[in-house]
Amino acid sequence: MKKFLYFATGNGANLSEEAYIAEAESISCIIPLNNTTTSVYFTKTDENKDKIAFTHDDTTATTGHRCKDIAKAIATAANSNPGVNMVSVVDLDNKVFFNNLNFVTSMDITLNL
Amino acid sequence: MKNYLYFAEADVETGDDRLSEALCVPASSYIGADPGSGTTTLFFKNAMGDLGSGEHKVVISHTADKNKEVMDAIISIMNNRSEGGFVVVADFETGTAVSKSSVINKELLGLGLSSVAITETPVGAITGRQNITLAASHGAGAVSTESSPQYYKARQGRDIITTVAVDLTGLANKNSVGDVIGLAAGSSAYIFKYVAAETGIIYKIEMTCLELPTASSNVGLDIDLFSSSNAARAYDYDISGATQVIAANTDMVLGDTLQNLADHGAANDYYYLVTGNTHTGDSTYTAGKLMIKFYGHPQI
Numbered sequence: 202m203k204k205f206l207y208f209a210t211g212n213g214a215n216l217s218e219e220a221y222i223a224e225a226e227s228i229s230c231i232i233p234l235n236n237t238t239t240s241v242y243f244t245k246t247d248e249n250k251d252k253i254a255f256t257h258d259d260t261t262a263t264t265g266h267r268c269k270d271i272a273k274a275i276a277t278a279a280n281s282n283p284g285v286n287m288v289s290v291v292d293l294d295n296k297v298f299f300n301n302l303n304f305v306t307s308m309d310i311t312l313n314l
Numbered sequence: 315m316k317n318y319l320y321f322a323e324a325d326v327e328t329g330d331d332r333l334s335e336a337l338c339v340p341a342s343s344y345i346g347a348d349p350g351s352g353t354t355t356l357f358f359k360n361a362m363g364d365l366g367s368g369e370h371k372v373v374i375s376h377t378a379d380k381n382k383e384v385m386d387a388i389i390s391i392m393n394n395r396s397e398g399g400f401v402v403v404a405d406f407e408t409g410t411a412v413s414k415s416s417v418i419n420k421e422l423l424g425l426g427l428s429s430v431a432i433t434e435t436p437v438g439a440i441t442g443r444q445n446i447t448l449a450a451s452h453g454a455g456a457v458s459t460e461s462s463p464q465y466y467k468a469r470q471g472r473d474i475i476t477t478v479a480v481d482l483t484g485l486a487n488k489n490s491v492g493d494v495i496g497l498a499a500g501s502s503a504y505i506f507k508y509v510a511a512e513t514g515i516i517y518k519i520e521m522t523c524l525e526l527p528t529a530s531s532n533v534g535l536d537i538d539l540f541s542s543s544n545a546a547r548a549y550d551y552d553i554s555g556a557t558q559v560i561a562a563n564t565d566m567v568l569g570d571t572l573q574n575l576a577d578h579g580a581a582n583d584y585y586y587l588v589t590g591n592t593h594t595g596d597s598t599y600t601a602g603k604l605m606i607k608f609y610g611h612p613q614i
Contacts, residue, residue, distance in 0.1 A: 229340075230370065262411065266411075
């Protein structure tokens with residue numbers, strides 16, 4: 202059974218790039234962008250990727266960059282209960298956060314990089 | 315269970331600039347590893363961010379001659395069952411994070427891991443070498459203080475396009491028409507070799523200014539491209555008797571491209587940047603980037 206991950210920016214999820222769903226298998230990498238932003242990339246085709254950039258608090262001077270927490274949560278979501286087809290990772294419309302991701306304050310979705 | 319591997323450098327603050335300071339990738343994207351002296355480089359496919367397609371490289375520093383053990387441990391880490399699928403391979407983020415300790419996967423303990431360095435390589439990138447047999451090669455005198463020449467190869471239909479990106483910073487420019495540009499300390503300063511088996515038959519060459527060259531004074535902006543059968547030409551050598559491949563005839567302008575559709579040099583020639591016009595006095599570049607494209611077609 203394929204596992205899908207769901208993300209929503211909190212803007213209603215009724216316009217392009219306000220929400221995103223992707224097969225967990227398509228995750229290509231998770232990297233920090235700066236102290237308060239972490240991006241997740243999904244492979245769409247050989248040439249195209251989609252990107253979700255999470256904005257979060259700055260913990261670089263204390264417990265380390267949040268990219269580790271985000272990576273751990275997404276890896277766990279990708280491997281979560283096989284009976285669940287779709288996992289809401291961060292849904293800011295409904296204030297649903299997988300595991301401890303409630304430190305995510307906003308996100309930007311960009312298709313076809 | 316699908317495992318996701320996590321690596322972090324000492325400071326984790328930036329990324330997606332070809333130097334991401336942390337990286338999480340699916341274990342399934344692992345391509346393989348390359349041993350070095352006290353290092354092992356891991357390659358992960360299709361892990362690029364905004365920079366298009368390519369690969370991530372993670373260089374793990376460890377006790378010398380432990381390469382095989384590191385490679386074996388990485389495979390074990392990838393194949394081990396994990397809790398939730400998130401696997402820390404090596405997390406050295408303790409530079410600014412004062413409330414955190416480094417974490418090294420137990421499979422790697424005893425191998426003297428000391429750091430990781432993460433880089434991204436775009437698709438088509440070729441490692442340039444100081445090796446006179448390869449197209450993607452250069453002399454030691456062409457290595458700027460910023461970077462050595464960078465090489466990329468792409469196919470467009472049957473055409474082969476080899477791109478050479480040259481950073482001029484630290485290279486010196488004589489105030490003498492026809493003199494080779496390179497490190498003032500000397501050594502061969504060629505930036506590319508015409509190897510028909512790799513490049514195809516070259517039928518067009520373009521040179522583009524991506525960053526306008528600067529110098530503290532007397533900046534040389536009129537830069538030509540010459541080819542020569544001799545690989546040993548160095549800074550200050552008068553190469554004007556060789557083949558002029560691109561004649562600028564004017565100062566460079568940012569973003570402008572010079573093109574040559576004839577007289578591309580001969581197979582096995584070496585290519586040099588050359589002073590195209592006098593410029594008051596000798597100078598050393600403090601900035602400047604050129605992109606040179608060699609268009610080739612395989613022998614029909």
